[in-house]
Amino acid sequence: MKKRWLWLMGMMAIWGLGTGIVVARASDTAVTNNLPNSFAINGIFNTTSTITGATNNATLVASNHGLQITDNQAGQNGAAWSTSDNKFDLSKNGRFSMWLYMGKNGATKSGQGMAFVMQNASATGFTNFPSSKQPAGQSLGVWGVAYNQLATDASAIAASAIPKSWALEFDEQVNDSRVGGDNDSFDYEFIYSDLQHVGSNYPAETATYVRHGSSDGGGKYFYNVAHKGAFETTLSDGAWHHLTLDWTAPTGTSNTGTMTYTLGDKNPDTGAAQTPTNTKTVEVDLSKLGINATDSTKQVYWGFTGTTGSQYANNVVAFEHIPGLVNASSTVAVTDTTTGKTITDGDSVNGNDDLTYTYKLNYDGGNQNWQNIEAQLPKPNGVSFSAGTITYADGSTEALSSSELSASSVAHTLAKSLSTANASATIKLTGKADAVTTDTTVNSTTSYFNGSNEINSVTTPSYTIYPAQQWVLALSSGSTASVQPGESVDVAGGVSMDGGTADTTTNDQITMHASLDNGHTIDDFTLNGSASDPDAHGAFHLTIPADKLTTGTNNLTLYATDDRGNKSNTVPVTITVSGTLAFKQVNPESSFTTTQLTGTSALIGRASDWDVSVDNGMGKGSTWAVTAKASDFTEKLTSAKLAGEAVWVDSQGNQHSLSQSQVVASGTNTAASQTTDIIDGWGSEGGVMLKVNSDALEGDYQGTITWTLSNTVS
Structure with a gap:
């Protein structure tokens, strides 16, 4: 550190001799001809801010798409402030998105730098430096100036800064002198790194400046800025650096918000989002800007300030987004x-x-x-x-x-x-x-x-x-199958590459998709070989369980996809579930109970020799119905007609003449095959009975009941 300080003193001595020598460097003025994507900022900024004892060098460039704070010359001072119509409302969340250019000759041969500033003092502003012989220098046009090495506190430094302000600096020079009174010590905390850096604080607050005893001793002092949220980085590398500022407004009765500044979050060549080089979040106390939580408006001016000394750089800003505008x-x-x-x-x-x-x-x-x-x-x-x-x-x-x-x-x-x-x-x-x-x-x-x-x-x-791969799906089990209710179906086949292309896939890279049109689902599965060889390459087998098949025609479709999404042809399979619907038993002769006539009408029940049952093998969900129709009942010897008839008594006790067909039983299978005892389902109070009138005569009567079974419910 001592050697570095002596070298600086040597340079100061040379400058003091009035040689007028400055370090030779290449120009980067042409950067304003090649801005990143940005919009014109006409009417957004005021660049006519008065700077005491100096010219304001800030200007719009590149068809008003760029805001140039300092150009490629020594002794520059620049300030650009938002107009009154474009102030920033600190009561609302907001985001700035912009590109910064800060020269190309590194930390030892670049300008002082520039700063993003929010201030609530006036429509314009700049560091109040004493004279052109004592320029703003390290203040970047926003911090105070430190030309008094005998000052025992920082009140005079703070008083010369922009009042009621918060600044985020992009410092291209490490000002680390320990002499005092030379306005060249604000970066003392970075003395051992000598790196460009970013940091923030309140320029007009005395507490922002930290006192140290000078190297001369004898009650002399120098001051550095206490950089909050600081990080070291490379700024003057000839590249555009993307900056995003995210403001989170205070909530409730709080008067403190946060500012997150993120540098390098977009690629300067492509504009694509990338991992930021640095990001920091700091609290911002609005009372330091003269704003109270109860104030009806919390709008502030915002903008950029910057300076150059004997070293200089082109400092340019190009905007993508300004909060509140769009x-x-x-x-x-x-x-x-x-x-x-x-x-x-x-x-x-x-x-x-x-x-x-x-x-x-x-x-x-x-x-x-x-x-x-x-x-x-x-x-x-x-x-x-x-x-x-x-x-x-x-x-x-x-x-x-x-x-x-x-x-x-x-x-x-x-x-x-x-x-x-x-x-x-x-x-x-x-x-x-x-x-x-x-x-x-x-x-x-x-x-x-x-x-x-x-x-x-x-x-x-x-x-x-x-490259597209065309798969061919083929069946080895045939495209049709017929089974009885309760039986499963086996489907088998293989998947191969079309056109003789070498198939280097493994079975677990090919997925089979199967679907039925009867409402049942089949899970996808990877190729599982043949039934006899689970490792057979390109082969699959699938068992469709009986409970996923319905009576009649079941349409199955199959196709395959690989792990890259290539799809095979679709193959259909028709599965027919056939079954029988028939009477299991109908007694050829059945009787009603023997009844003694009383001269009144009566219902005569069935004897125990009735047996009518149905076998439905048409599958789960299939329906059936039985109808009955009775002839007249006649006396066996005389053929006299019975004064009465066979009737169907429903579950509500209503009587229906069987001279016309009546549905006397019906059902829906809950299994693939079921047997139903119709007579047992009637009970003793219902079903087919014999109705005799009051004038019926004693005799031995007989008649015929015709039972009809169908697979639909009438």
């Missing part, structure tokens, strides 16, 4: 419509599969509508699009042209803005995966939706296209 979001989903699978990173599809890329843009509110949105959708390698449509929330649609779809990057400006009244647009691109012959990686791409006041982006997944 709040929007976007998503992308890739679907293999051939297999119905949603594709995520690391997945695969097959050549010739139908693919759909669906981009969803949502307007979530803001001071302005999301306007002039140009969709820039790089075409994934290995995919060809054949159609594209845009559907808005209001139901209107527009089509993408064939020339747009065939370009290497699909570029289309939406015909409509998005607003509260028309809050979404869905862009759907349909096409196919190429018919590749080798495994082909589809690289992830970043798609942008560049509006004139909001930039949104999404990253598509990376996946693999495999």
Whole structure:
């Protein structure tokens, strides 16, 4: 450390001789000609802020898409503040998304740096430095200045900072002098690392500055900034660095919110999301900004300040999102419509599969509508699009042209803005995966939706296209089968590669899918060999249990898929369950009980010699019905007709003449085969009985009952 300090002193001595020597360096001014995706910020910032004793070098560049705080010259001071219409409301959650450029010559030959600042003091602001001979330097235009090595406290330093402010610095120089009074010691805590860094605090608070005894001793002091949420990183590497600021507003009666700053969360070459280089969350006490929890408004000015010394750098900001201007979001989903699978990173599809890329843009509110949105959708390698449509929330649609779809990057400006009244647009691109012959990686791409006041982006997944494989499914057990109720069915076959292509799969990589049209389900299963050899390659066997089959025709369909989603042909199997429905027993002669006539009408019950039963072998769920019809009853010797008739007495005791057919029994099988005793089901008070009138004559009567069995219930 001592050697470093002596070297600095030597450089100071050379400068003091008035040689005018500065370190030679290459220019990076051209960076403003090549900004990342960003929107024009006309009217967002005021760059005419007065800086006492100096010129405000902040300006808009690159057709007003870039905010340049300092350019590639020594002795620069820059400040840009949001206009009154674009203040930041700290009572609401908000997000800033932007790109920062901070030179390219590293920590020893770069500028001082710049700072993101929120302040509640005035529409403009900058460090109050004494004169052009004592520049703002390490203050970055927001911290105080420390030119008095005899100051016993930091009150004068804090008083020269921007009042009522919170600052997040991007420090390109490590100011670690221990002399005091040279305004070059604010980074003393980084003295041993000599690395560029990021940190935050309240510039106008005395407690922000920490006193140390100077190397000269004798009651002299130097001060450093207490960096909160600090991290060391590389800033001046000639690359754009993405910064996301997430503000979480206070809740309830609290006056403290949090700011999360995340650096390097997007790839500077592709714009794709990536693991951040650094992220920190710090508390922000709004009372330090002169805001109370009970205040009706909590809006503050925000912007950037920056400085250069004898070393300098081009400090530029380009914006993707400013809170309150347009709040929007976007998503992308890739679907293999051939297999119905949603594709995520690391997945695969097959050549010739139908693919759909669906981009969803949502307007979530803001001071302005999301306007002039140009969709820039790089075409994934290995995919060809054949159609594209845009559907808005209001139901209107527009089509993408064939020339747009065939370009290497699909570029289309939406015909409509998005607003509260028309809050979404869905862009759907349909096409196919190429018919590749080798495994082909589809690289992830970043798609942008560049509006004139909001930039949104999404990253598509990376996946693999495999050469399509055509499987052929064939049966060895035949395409038809007939069984009796209660019997199972065995189906067997094999799966092979079409066209003589070598089959290197294993049985566990092929899944069989079987379905029945009778409402019963069959679980998927992997190839399980033959019934005699469970390890037989490419073979399968399946047993359909009897309880999954119904009487009549059962249609079974089979197909196979591999672990990459390739599908075989579909093979049908017809299974017929045949069975019998018949009377098991009908006594040829049955009688009614012998009854003595009393001169009144009566019902005569059955004797014990009745036996009528049904065998239903038509399967579970099959139905049947028995009807009965009786002839007249006549006396055996005289053939005189009985004054009465056979009747059917139902379960409610109602009598029905059997001179017409009556359903006297019915049933539905709960098993594949069942036997039902009809007579037993009637009981003693119902069923077929003989009704005799009051004028019936004594005799021995006989008649015929005809029983009819059918497989439907009338």
